[in-house]
Amino acid sequence: MYGICLAILLAVAGLAQAMEPAAEVGICHGYGCTYEGVARYDAAELANLAEWLGKARTPAEERALLGEAVGRLYRVAGRQLPVGADRGGNLLDDGVEGRMDCIDHSTSTTRLLKLLESRGVLRFHRVLEPGRRSWLIFQHFSAVIEELTLAESIERLPPGSALARCSCTEDGLIIEGPDGAEAPAPGERYAVDSWFVDNGEAAIVLPLAEWLNGGGPNVQ
Numbered sequence: 383m384y385g386i387c388l389a390i391l392l393a394v395a396g397l398a399q400a401m402e403p404a405a406e407v408g409i410c411h412g413y414g415c416t417y418e419g420v421a422r423y424d425a426a427e428l429a430n431l432a433e434w435l436g437k438a439r440t441p442a443e444e445r446a447l448l449g450e451a452v453g454r455l456y457r458v459a460g461r462q463l464p465v466g467a468d469r470g471g472n473l474l475d476d477g478v479e480g481r482m483d484c485i486d487h488s489t490s491t492t493r494l495l496k497l498l499e500s501r502g503v504l505r506f507h508r509v510l511e512p513g514r515r516s517w518l519i520f521q522h523f524s525a526v527i528e529e530l531t532l533a534e535s536i537e538r539l540p541p542g543s544a545l546a547r548c549s550c551t552e553d554g555l556i557i558e559g560p561d562g563a564e565a566p567a568p569g570e571r572y573a574v575d576s577w578f579v580d581n582g583e584a585a586i587v588l589p590l591a592e593w594l595n596g597g598g599p600n601v602q
Contacts, residue, residue: 404428407493409459410486417467421428421459432503441506441529449584452574455494457582469583471601487577488512488523491585495525495574505538506530513573515594523576526590
């Protein structure tokens with residue numbers, strides 16, 4: 383039985399991230415990554431985002447914040463690139479420059495998540511390659527993250543951080559949710575799907591098994 387101990391992230395982590403340089407990320411659009419522009423994120427933007435994500439004390443909290451973080455990163459990109467005109471799904475922005483299909487989104491969102499991961503911002507998840515679901519002749523793609531094990535989460539804690547409120551048993555470490563329910567086991571995977579929403583809105587984060595079964599908002 384696995385669980386995640388809640389991490390107290392100290393100010394030293396925010397200071398370290400604030401010193402990180404600016405970054406550039408390739409953002410696809412035009413369907414099938416036909417076009418690609420470069421979105422630039424300055425150090426202050428990334429430091430603010432890192433501090434905001436650092437509020438997460440559980441994997442579930444990190445996932446909730448991560449959907450909004452992806453939206454914020456796309457909002458910055460939308461001020462520099464035509465993708466600011468992108469709308470959820472494929473029909474509402476038909477023929478519009480900057481529109482993005484699920485290949486554009488899954489590729490670009492994975493890159494944005496890997497940017498956060500490379501800077502040590504993600505405490506409870508790793509970024510995987512995009513996932514695919516198929517139904518008859520239709521296919522859909524999404525970025526995917528995986529919850530870390532306890533040992534992996536500890537390795538990602540910044541220097542000087544501490545662990546708090548662990549519930550220990552003979553079988554291992556177990557953390558209970560706010561309603562007393564046991565937290566999901568590490569290793570579970572989640573889709574981070576920004577295709578469902580307009581540019582700048584929070585990406586939809588849901589269990590990968592649910593997404594593979596057709597889960598998500600009803601958009602076309």
